[in-house]
Amino acid sequence: MSDWIEVGTLNDIPKLGARVVSRAEGDIAVFRTADDKVFALRDKCPHKGGQLSQGIVHGDRVACPMHDWKIGLDNGIAIAPDEGCAASFPIKMEGEKIMLSLTPNEGCPNK
Amino acid sequence: MKEKLVVIGNGMAGIRTVEELLKIDEERYDITVFGAEPYGNYNRIMLSPVLAGDKTIDEIMLNDMQWYKDNNVTLHSGKEVTSIDRVNKKVIADDGTEESYDRLLIATGSDPFIIPVPGNDLEGVISFRDIKDVDSMIAAAKEHKHAVVIGGGLLGLEAANGLMQQGMSVTVVHLMDKLMERQMDGPAAAMLKESLEERGLHFLMEAATESIIGKNRVEKVHFKDGSEIYADLVVMAVGIKPNVKLAKEAGIHCERGIVVNDTLQTYDPSIYSVGECAQHRGIAYGLVAPLFEMAKVCANHLAKMGIGIYEGTMTSTKLKVTGIDLFSAGDFIGDETTDELVFQDKARGVYRKIVVKDNKILGAVMYGDTIDGTWYFDLMRDETDISEFRENLLFGQAHLGDSGHGDDSRVAAMSDSAEICGCNGVTKGDIVNAITVNKIFTLDEVRAHTKASSSCGSCTGLVESLMSHVLGGEFSTAPHLKPMCGCTDKSHDAVREAIETQEYKSVQTVMEAMEWKTPNGCSKCRPAINYYLVCKFPELKLDDAQSRFINERAHANIQGDGTYSVIPRMWGGMTTPQELRAVADAAEKFNLETVHVTGGQRIGLYGLKKEELPEIWDDLNKAGMVSGHAYGKALRTVKTCVGKDWCRFGTQDSTGLGIKLEKMSWGSWMPHKFKMAASGCPRNCAEATIKDYGVVCVDSGYEIHVGGNGGIKVRATDLLCNVETEEEVLEYSAAYIQLYREEAHYLERTAPWIERVGLNHVKEALIDNPEKRKELAERFNFSQTFMQDDPWEERAKGAEAHEFTPIKVIG
Ligand SMILES: Cc1cc2nc3c(=O)[nH]c(=O)nc-3n(C[C@H](O)[C@H](O)[C@H](O)COP(=O)(O)OP(=O)(O)OC[C@H]3O[C@@H](n4cnc5c(N)ncnc54)[C@H](O)[C@@H]3O)c2cc1C
Numbered sequence: 055m056s057d058w059i060e061v062g063t064l065n066d067i068p069k070l071g072a073r074v075v076s077r078a079e080g081d082i083a084v085f086r087t088a089d090d091k092v093f094a095l096r097d098k099c100p101h102k103g104g105q106l107s108q109g110i111v112h113g114d115r116v117a118c119p120m121h122d123w124k125i126g127l128d129n130g131i132a133i134a135p136d137e138g139c140a141a142s143f144p145i146k147m148e149g150e151k152i153m154l155s156l157t158p159n160e161g162c163p164n165k
Numbered sequence: 166m167k168e169k170l171v172v173i174g175n176g177m178a179g180i181r182t183v184e185e186l187l188k189i190d191e192e193r194y195d196i197t198v199f200g201a202e203p204y205g206n207y208n209r210i211m212l213s214p215v216l217a218g219d220k221t222i223d224e225i226m227l228n229d230m231q232w233y234k235d236n237n238v239t240l241h242s243g244k245e246v247t248s249i250d251r252v253n254k255k256v257i258a259d260d261g262t263e264e265s266y267d268r269l270l271i272a273t274g275s276d277p278f279i280i281p282v283p284g285n286d287l288e289g290v291i292s293f294r295d296i297k298d299v300d301s302m303i304a305a306a307k308e309h310k311h312a313v314v315i316g317g318g319l320l321g322l323e324a325a326n327g328l329m330q331q332g333m334s335v336t337v338v339h340l341m342d343k344l345m346e347r348q349m350d351g352p353a354a355a356m357l358k359e360s361l362e363e364r365g366l367h368f369l370m371e372a373a374t375e376s377i378i379g380k381n382r383v384e385k386v387h388f389k390d391g392s393e394i395y396a397d398l399v400v401m402a403v404g405i406k407p408n409v410k411l412a413k414e415a416g417i418h419c420e421r422g423i424v425v426n427d428t429l430q431t432y433d434p435s436i437y438s439v440g441e442c443a444q445h446r447g448i449a450y451g452l453v454a455p456l457f458e459m460a461k462v463c464a465n466h467l468a469k470m471g472i473g474i475y476e477g478t479m480t481s482t483k484l485k486v487t488g489i490d491l492f493s494a495g496d497f498i499g500d501e502t503t504d505e506l507v508f509q510d511k512a513r514g515v516y517r518k519i520v521v522k523d524n525k526i527l528g529a530v531m532y533g534d535t536i537d538g539t540w541y542f543d544l545m546r547d548e549t550d551i552s553e554f555r556e557n558l559l560f561g562q563a564h565l566g567d568s569g570h571g572d573d574s575r576v577a578a579m580s581d582s583a584e585i586c587g588c589n590g591v592t593k594g595d596i597v598n599a600i601t602v603n604k605i606f607t608l609d610e611v612r613a614h615t616k617a618s619s620s621c622g623s624c625t626g627l628v629e630s631l632m633s634h635v636l637g638g639e640f641s642t643a644p645h646l647k648p649m650c651g652c653t654d655k656s657h658d659a660v661r662e663a664i665e666t667q668e669y670k671s672v673q674t675v676m677e678a679m680e681w682k683t684p685n686g687c688s689k690c691r692p693a694i695n696y697y698l699v700c701k702f703p704e705l706k707l708d709d710a711q712s713r714f715i716n717e718r719a720h721a722n723i724q725g726d727g728t729y730s731v732i733p734r735m736w737g738g739m740t741t742p743q744e745l746r747a748v749a750d751a752a753e754k755f756n757l758e759t760v761h762v763t764g765g766q767r768i769g770l771y772g773l774k775k776e777e778l779p780e781i782w783d784d785l786n787k788a789g790m791v792s793g794h795a796y797g798k799a800l801r802t803v804k805t806c807v808g809k810d811w812c813r814f815g816t817q818d819s820t821g822l823g824i825k826l827e828k829m830s831w832g833s834w835m836p837h838k839f840k841m842a843a844s845g846c847p848r849n850c851a852e853a854t855i856k857d858y859g860v861v862c863v864d865s866g867y868e869i870h871v872g873g874n875g876g877i878k879v880r881a882t883d884l885l886c887n888v889e890t891e892e893e894v895l896e897y898s899a900a901y902i903q904l905y906r907e908e909a910h911y912l913e914r915t916a917p918w919i920e921r922v923g924l925n926h927v928k929e930a931l932i933d934n935p936e937k938r939k940e941l942a943e944r945f946n947f948s949q950t951f952m953q954d955d956p957w958e959e960r961a962k963g964a965e966a967h968e969f970t971p972i973k974v975i976g
Pocket residue numbers: 173174175176177178179199200201202209210211212213244245246247272273274275293294295320323408411439440441442450451452453454456483485588621
């Protein structure tokens with residue numbers, strides 16, 4: 055894949071926090087977990103479009119700030135009983151550098 | 166050699182006396198008990214719930230066979246004593262067993278009264294007194310359909326209800342025109358009858374039984390007026406007569422009962438008597454409360470301690486039919502010299518009547534809502550002068566003060582000496598003590614520790630209210646404390662206590678030390694723990710941004726469309742041309758469409774992008790404005806009216822006071838949002854009585870109100886107290902806020918918090934205990950020295966920049 059872009063370094067994101075990659079087609083939220091895993095999701099809650107980047111990260115999930123839906127960070131899928139998804143984007147780490155692909159993973163229409 | 170104590174009657178009074186005796190002197194006697202019934206001692210009054218199918222025999226056992234072994238008490242069960250040989254000091258039982266005694270206790274209870282009509286010995290005609298009777302009623306209900314209960318008193322109605330629960334069609338036959346005429350007055354009896362009829366009982370009033378008809382088994386009951394009804398079971402519940410046969414035959418002086426003096430001694434100095442068979446000062450009782458008191462006194466004299474006299478018991482009545490609450494005590498009929506206070510609400514099924522003479526309560530009868538029964542009973546027993554609150558007497562104890570929020574606050578309002586369990590003489594104080602000292606959480610544990618609610622059970626509701634009052638939200642989920650969230654079994658209080666005692670200093674340590682089930686909590690527990698840490702250690706500034714909800718992390722309210730609002734503080738709702746100009750400039754500069762005057766007397770600017778926040782804050786800061794914390798679980802606004810300065814009704818400087826309150830408390834983090842108000846007079850234009858803390862100025866000073874809420878569920882405040890000076894208002898406010906900060910669960914507003922802990926708890930901390938109030942206020946003011954940094958200013962200067970800028974902008 056050729057569309058990897060560097061978005062910043064691990065230290066730019068607080069542990070259990072998120073930052074936003076701002077984009078005309080809609081923002082992407084980049085999350086960092088307690089054990090330094092990094093995930094990227096479309097910054098749009100499947101419920102009513104809340105900004106997931108503003109939620110509370112716990113484990114491999116984020117709680118949407120609007121109505122507290124929980125979304126899985128690795129695949130963007132809402133945790134039952136809620137249903138829906140936010141598109142997830144591939145991330146790879148090159149040392150401290152965070153590389154993001156703008157081509158979302160298959161399977162979620164909410165891009 | 167030990168002396169010998171023989172007890173005749175293995176029932177409630179006899180065994181209670183033995184228990185009381187063992188408590189104070191285990192060594193004195195070899196104790197032998199004779200019981201005609203082939204069981205241990207059981208709770209006779211619970212036979213009604215057993216009949217109704219709500220309890221089993223096992224559950225109502227008070228002393229099982231093991232108990233007698235453990236306490237070295239010899240029990241001859243199933244043996245009836247047939248004679249007492251006073252000359253040789255021994256008793257003889259029906260099977261020939263003999264026991265000699267040094268002291269003898271007669272506790273033979275009473276026998277059911279069997280009306281002397283033909284046919285009263287037919288099969289299927291029984292009384293309601295012991296396990297055997299209940300067994301035969303339950304057996305009859307399996308095979309037969311029609312039951313007739315003769316007697317519309319307590320016992321008869323409980324029998325009728327039980328038989329109906331067992332599936333029989335039941336008719337209650339009563340000689341009088343009112344049910345329970347000795348315990349109820351006309352209106353209460355009528356309401357009782359109506360609701361029992363609704364449940365399916367039938368009544369034949371003013372019906373005198375003439376004969377019972379049948380070949381072997383009963384078939385019909387025949388009345389004096391010639392009418393008849395079908396019956397294949399007849400229960401006689403027309404009264405009891407003290408069981409004095411044995412004593413009489415032994416030549417012990419008896420009247421209706423065995424006559425005893427104030428030490429429960431009969432005319433034979435080595436023979437005592439307690440319970441229903443005894444007659445004291447002319448009265449033979451038919452309830453358990455008196456016999457428990459007798460047991461105490463009697464035990465004391467058996468132990469030769471010789472203190473305590475029994476002076477009689479004032480009794481009250483309750484009916485043990487689930488869902489029917491009635492209460493009566495004393496003289497509730499009255500005469501020309503007495504006044505009647507009556508409250509009746511037919512639609513709600515509530516009736517109360519209190520008979521008063523010279524401002525003292527002589528008696529009370531209540532139906533429907535009886536929680537105040539114990540209070541009236543206390544006032545009556547203590548002969549309290551009620552003139553001060555006579556006009557509110559009928560509305561109950563909770564209306565004396567200012568609350569009025571269900572049973573919880575009513576039990577909160579009871580004094581510690583108020584008796585909750587009449588059967589066992591257990592006071593509110595005893596129960597509260599047992600709960601707090603033994604750290605118990607279930608009704609069963611309370612029963613085990615205090616005996617409250619373990620006899621007739623009619624105080625169970627009160628005990629439960631009291632438990633939920635003392636234990637708060639936890640009780641509803643007893644036996645376990647309610648866990649904070651799915652990540653843990655620990656409750657909010659447990660976490661706070663651990664932070665307190667173990668001095669954990671980070672969210673992560675708390676979760677690790679307390680064995681959280683998830684690696685880093687969730688959006689419920691993390692913000693809560695973070696708050697508890699911030700509250701406990703203000704000086705350490707432990708705040709963990711990632712454990713805060715976005716509004717508090719960004720210090721602005723996220724709106725539905727993902728933009729933010731900005732609301733600067735306007736102290737006490739006051740502003741200046743300069744501030745207004747700054748607000749107007751900012752609105753123009755950032756192209757804001759919405760500028761709104763908020764309900765808290767401030768101006769809100771809506772529609773800002775996150776990136777713009779630090780800049781607008783900087784602009785507002787320059788005009789001297791700071792964050793209004795409109796987004797936080799924190800002090801929000803202090804609403805005021807213009808007060809004495811401008812308003813003709815104003816009594817004090819409510820605006821100035823509001824500003825002082827706000828300057829004192831802004832910046833403090835709380836369990837939930839916190840709003841205040843100060844009104845210049847009781848017209849209350851600042852709506853102080855729906856705020857978390859409201860001040861209403863009056864001529865003589867200030868009324869302080871707490872625990873109001875204007876949200877989804879409106880709650881008016883409770884009046885905390887009146888004070889005279891502004892300094893006091895400020896001190897009370899600081900102390901109250903700190904109490905709330907330290908005790909409420911995260912996300913619990915003051916209204917539910919007060920309902921949980923009770924207004925009295927707050928009063929105890931703030932009013933009864935000036936020392937504690939001062940300490941609380943000091944802790945608050947100390948904490949404030951670390952809190953009053955304007956978060957906008959810090960961020961406008963570049964703090965937490967990552968929060969407000971994208972990591973990358975593409976395209
Ligand atoms: C169905 C029912 C419901 C009741 N509900 C309530 C209520 O809600 N509230 C309330 O306060 N009270 C209530 N009572 C009354 C209460 O149960 C009595 O007041 C209490 O049990 C009296 O205790 P006692 O020890 O005096 O008599 P008992 O408990 O009757 O004990 C006497 C015992 O002595 C035995 N005995 C008698 N003679 C001899 C002998 N010669 N030799 C050996 N043993 C003998 C009897 O078999 C009996 O077991 C109720 C009673 C009944 C039957």
